[in-house]
Amino acid sequence: MLKGSLLVAQGGGPTAVINQSLVGVITAAMEYDCVDKIYGSFHGVEGIKNGRLAYISEVSRDNLEKVARTTGSGMLSTRVRPDAEYCKAMFENMKKLNIRYFFYIGGNDSSDTVRIVSEYAASEGYDLRAVHIPKTIDNDLVLSDHTPGYGSAARYVAYAFMGADFDNRSLAGVYIGVIMGRHAGFLTGAAALGRADKDAGPHLLYFPEKAFDLEKFSKDVKECYDRYGRCVIAVSEGIVDADGTPIVTKMMAESEKDQHGNVQLSGTGALGDFLANYIKQTLGISRVRADTLGYMQRSFPAAVSNVDAEEARRSGAFGVKMACEEQVSGKDKNAFSVGIRRVSDEPYQVEFFTVNISDIAAKTRLMPDEYINKEANNVTEEFLKYATPLLGEGFEKGTALVVPEISL
Amino acid sequence: MLKGSLLVAQGGGPTAVINQSLVGVITAAMEYDCVDKIYGSFHGVEGIKNGRLAYISEVSRDNLEKVARTTGSGMLSTRVRPDAEYCKAMFENMKKLNIRYFFYIGGNDSSDTVRIVSEYAASEGYDLRAVHIPKTIDNDLVLSDHTPGYGSAARYVAYAFMGADFDNRSLAGVYIGVIMGRHAGFLTGAAALGRADKDAGPHLLYFPEKAFDLEKFSKDVKECYDRYGRCVIAVSEGIVDADGTPIVTKMMAESEKDQHGNVQLSGTGALGDFLANYIKQTLGISRVRADTLGYMQRSFPAAVSNVDAEEARRSGAFGVKMACEEQVSGKDKNAFSVGIRRVSDEPYQVEFFTVNISDIAAKTRLMPDEYINKEANNVTEEFLKYATPLLGEGFEKGTALVVPEISL
Numbered sequence: 115m116l117k118g119s120l121l122v123a124q125g126g127g128p129t130a131v132i133n134q135s136l137v138g139v140i141t142a143a144m145e146y147d148c149v150d151k152i153y154g155s156f157h158g159v160e161g162i163k164n165g166r167l168a169y170i171s172e173v174s175r176d177n178l179e180k181v182a183r184t185t186g187s188g189m190l191s192t193r194v195r196p197d198a199e200y201c202k203a204m205f206e207n208m209k210k211l212n213i214r215y216f217f218y219i220g221g222n223d224s225s226d227t228v229r230i231v232s233e234y235a236a237s238e239g240y241d242l243r244a245v246h247i248p249k250t251i252d253n254d255l256v257l258s259d260h261t262p263g264y265g266s267a268a269r270y271v272a273y274a275f276m277g278a279d280f281d282n283r284s285l286a287g288v289y290i291g292v293i294m295g296r297h298a299g300f301l302t303g304a305a306a307l308g309r310a311d312k313d314a315g316p317h318l319l320y321f322p323e324k325a326f327d328l329e330k331f332s333k334d335v336k337e338c339y340d341r342y343g344r345c346v347i348a349v350s351e352g353i354v355d356a357d358g359t360p361i362v363t364k365m366m367a368e369s370e371k372d373q374h375g376n377v378q379l380s381g382t383g384a385l386g387d388f389l390a391n392y393i394k395q396t397l398g399i400s401r402v403r404a405d406t407l408g409y410m411q412r413s414f415p416a417a418v419s420n421v422d423a424e425e426a427r428r429s430g431a432f433g434v435k436m437a438c439e440e441q442v443s444g445k446d447k448n449a450f451s452v453g454i455r456r457v458s459d460e461p462y463q464v465e466f467f468t469v470n471i472s473d474i475a476a477k478t479r480l481m482p483d484e485y486i487n488k489e490a491n492n493v494t495e496e497f498l499k500y501a502t503p504l505l506g507e508g509f510e511k512g513t514a515l516v517v518p519e520i521s522l
Numbered sequence: 523m524l525k526g527s528l529l530v531a532q533g534g535g536p537t538a539v540i541n542q543s544l545v546g547v548i549t550a551a552m553e554y555d556c557v558d559k560i561y562g563s564f565h566g567v568e569g570i571k572n573g574r575l576a577y578i579s580e581v582s583r584d585n586l587e588k589v590a591r592t593t594g595s596g597m598l599s600t601r602v603r604p605d606a607e608y609c610k611a612m613f614e615n616m617k618k619l620n621i622r623y624f625f626y627i628g629g630n631d632s633s634d635t636v637r638i639v640s641e642y643a644a645s646e647g648y649d650l651r652a653v654h655i656p657k658t659i660d661n662d663l664v665l666s667d668h669t670p671g672y673g674s675a676a677r678y679v680a681y682a683f684m685g686a687d688f689d690n691r692s693l694a695g696v697y698i699g700v701i702m703g704r705h706a707g708f709l710t711g712a713a714a715l716g717r718a719d720k721d722a723g724p725h726l727l728y729f730p731e732k733a734f735d736l737e738k739f740s741k742d743v744k745e746c747y748d749r750y751g752r753c754v755i756a757v758s759e760g761i762v763d764a765d766g767t768p769i770v771t772k773m774m775a776e777s778e779k780d781q782h783g784n785v786q787l788s789g790t791g792a793l794g795d796f797l798a799n800y801i802k803q804t805l806g807i808s809r810v811r812a813d814t815l816g817y818m819q820r821s822f823p824a825a826v827s828n829v830d831a832e833e834a835r836r837s838g839a840f841g842v843k844m845a846c847e848e849q850v851s852g853k854d855k856n857a858f859s860v861g862i863r864r865v866s867d868e869p870y871q872v873e874f875f876t877v878n879i880s881d882i883a884a885k886t887r888l889m890p891d892e893y894i895n896k897e898a899n900n901v902t903e904e905f906l907k908y909a910t911p912l913l914g915e916g917f918e919k920g921t922a923l924v925v926p927e928i929s930l
Contacts, residue, residue: 128692130685154925165930168923177924184718184920186688193693207930269824277538277821280594284536285601289817310592382798383791383814390790405816406791409697413685415920416677417824512592512823515576516585517562522573522615 115148115440116241118214121162122170123155124187125220125227129263130270130418131426132249135219136189137182138430139247140170143215146438153211158192158218159227162204167211182427185413191220196227201234208242215243215437219430221250221261225451226476232449245433246451246471249426251412254298256479257469259456262429263412265422265504267294268304270414271348272505274407276308279315279346280512286344287401288335288393289315292386294411295350297322299481300501301411303493305348307501310511315346322352323480324490326361331389332396334491339399351385351406361385382406419506425454425464432466446470462503523556523848524649526622529570530578531563532595533628533635537671538678538826539834540657543627544597545590546838547655548578551623554846561619566600566626567635570612575619590835593821599628604635609642616650623651623845627838629658629669633859634884640857653841654859654879657834659820662706664887665877667864670837671820673830673912675702676712678822679756680913682815684716687723687754688920694752695809696743696801697723700794702819703758705730707889708909709819711901713756715909718919723754730760731888732898734769739797740804742899747807759793759814769793790814827914833862833872840874854878870911 120143124132136154143149154168155161168189181188196204208216218228225246232244248255251267271293282289293302299321306316317338320326338345353361362385386404394402429452436442442450449471457463485497528551532540544562551557562576563569576597589596604612616624626636633654640652656663659675679701690697701710707729714724725746728734746753761769770793794812802810837860844850850858857879865871893905 124692128689153928154923156927167928167930168925169928170925173923173925177921180921181923183918184688184922185685186920187692188923190694191692210930273822273824274818277593277823278817280592281536281817281821284532284595284599286598291816382812383795387791403817404790405818406814407818408699408813408815409686409689409811410682410813410815410818413689414681415685415918416681510591510823512594513585513588514592515562515581515589515596517576517578517581519564520561520575520577522575522618 116214116243117148117150118212119151119153120149120215120217121153121155121208121213122189122217122219123158123161124189124191125158125218125224126191126193127412128185128187128191129249129251129412130185130266130414131262131423132219133184133188134182134423134426135247135249135262135430137178138427139217139434140178142431142434146434148438149215150212153213154189157190159194159196159200159204160192162207163200165207185415195223196230198234201231204231205234205238205240214241215245217245217247217433219247219249221252222255222474222476222478225471225474228449229471229475232471236448242448243437244449245437246474247430247433248452251301252295252298253300254479256474256477258453259464260454260504262422262426264300265419265506266417267301267411268307268501269419269505269509270411270417271301271304271407272308272509273417275305275316275346275348276310276512278405279310282315282344282346285401287403288339288345288347288399290347290349290386290389290404292349292351292404292406294407295322296352297478297480299323299350302348302350303481303485303497304501306493306498307505308511311514313342316348317342317345318491319348319493320350320353320491321481321486322350322354324486325356326353327356328392332393335393336397339397349385349389419504421504421506428466436468442468459499524622524651525556525558526620527559527561528557528623528625529561529563529616529621530597530625530627531566531569532597532599533566533626533632534599534601535820536593536595536599537657537659537820538593538674538822539671539831540627541592541596542590542831542834543655543657543670543838545586546835547625547842548586550839550842554842556846557623558620561621562597565598567602567604567608567612568600570615571608573615593823603631604638606642609639613642613646613648622649623653625653625655625841627655627657629660630663630882630884630886633879633882636857637879637883640879644856650856651845652857652879653845654882655838655841656860659709660703660706661708662887664882664885666861667872668862668912670830670834672708673827673914674825675709675819676715676909677827677913677917678819678825679709679712679815680716680917681825683713683724683754683756684718684920686813687718690723690752690754693809695811696747696753696755696807698755698757698794698797698812700757700759700812700814702815703730704760705886705888707731707758710756710758711889711893711905712909714901714906715913716919719922721750724756725750725753726899727756727901728758728761728899729889729894730758730762732894733764734761735764736800740801743801744805747805757793757797827912829912829914836874837862844876850876867907
């Protein structure tokens, strides 16, 4: 059995339940003899390189449980992608503390960081278990039924559209809500999970998986508006044209990119405003409003799915168990990720499994075709069945007034 | 005692609890003999003019209770301001149904509609009790301690900034959140109610009551960023320059106005994007993000304050009681609004009272000076004390990891 200290850190955009995974790793690590001391690194790999670490073994259980219920990344985060030189500096510090277990909680970019760190360790002949604990609101990690972080973001988006839909009934017009999701439309699809009745919006949904055509969009909106006297639309921030160019980049003079080469899509209202103006101009509808749902999707504290929170916690604990009990065999034991498999729909039940890191690193899962309708402007029943259990307990839908109408 | 039918309708932007007031009016009206039948009008005064009404006496109690818990305006809404000709058409229909009690749930524009309708009735010699039931997320109605709708919007905003602040700690930078509020900064102030600890944002807040200066703004942000390595900012959509011109109108080619003369401020990300770009350019900070909080502020179903919901319900019921028991004297009895007075801070307790309609109609209450700090970029302790009880029960703050830091 490999003995040594464990270091845990978080990478990429936070989620509402990423701290559940952090606490899941920590509390499980406290149970295993193979783990000597537990350290955390501030701002992901940055803290390891810069020697800014936290001695986590001494954190109180009460504080840990409160942090678990807090959104954001408790150990802070980074978007840095380490290269060989960066790894060299990291390993100098890791060796000082005899770190033998490296846990990194993040999305597909972070899984790639785990691969890089693991390969560097191998090249140095340094025995290290590098474990990726998944999180992403985008739900775009491959091989898993879904990813921790998605359920809570989906619950927020479902509630947001339920509220926006009742608002739009009150003051009729066109409402466009722009939703996070660079390549995958799962979170955009979640807008449909709060539909309260057959007239409820979102009436139209647009996903990054399908080419977005402005003229078709305008035609769809007109049909919807003619039918309902209003139209609620969910649009992914990542929609692209037929050439695969993001619509948002067409409108921005300068695009900002991170080290993973990702263009900035969030934190700007440009796409929503552009689409709203386009509808105003082409259809002559006066009341057209656009919201960009923004960072609340991944950080709102009051829309956490209990199913999501529990799975995030268990993912972290499962990773520690697999590493410490050496249940992962072959080359995979040095670097693996945690996957979720759905065992049953009713009752909803999952189990965890390990994934070889090279099978997940930097890969992106898209919405399968059976979740998007043929017109490419709505989700299917299959999607609703898939995603609804992830919202967790106590998700209550609104109710319209059922009242006899009289005409004078 | 005046006997006849009661008509209830809703005007202006919906809130998360406006249906509590609707159901409060309806269920109270069912108890009084002076009320013959209960009608609702679809889309506020529009339904009265067009003869599109609902026979509410027959609605099931179960449906009413579910509608009460649903955001948006159950009877739908309008922004129409009736003139004499409009009133003439309305009264033709109201006479057909012998409407003697007119209840209108809305903000300051709606209180003005109640005044207009009441004055028209008087000019016609038609005996009518016109009652305004207050709602507004802006909290800008005069003479009341606060207004139904504000507490739930404040809870949403407080949670949103709490989450955004933990997100901003994770990935440091400048975060700007733009908050609803045309003239009053109460809702912007609510962003401070979720501060989890002494380092927590929002670190800077800007209100429509105080002239906004771009250079001062940039200086404030620099100071904050130098101190915390990050900066979370709450900005009211209604901020104006020294001349009183809204900052947002400077950036929009065409401004949209409603019949009350209000410029469209919401449903666009223009102000947030403008401020973010300004900070990027003047301070050279690379990670600057702006969210415009949007319609969720008034419609999110999962951040309702139980205090707010209960007061909204009681406001509606109180209006009916005052009208039917003829407890309002003099000229005021024909047209009044309902006010809320705070009787005690600990325990938090309120009582309701009537307000002469001409004392409230179309008037706007602003944040008092003692709620804004001298620098005009933060709220005071007095504001926190004032607003916190309105968030309701179960408002839980997040917790940062308390951990010994080690440097290598």
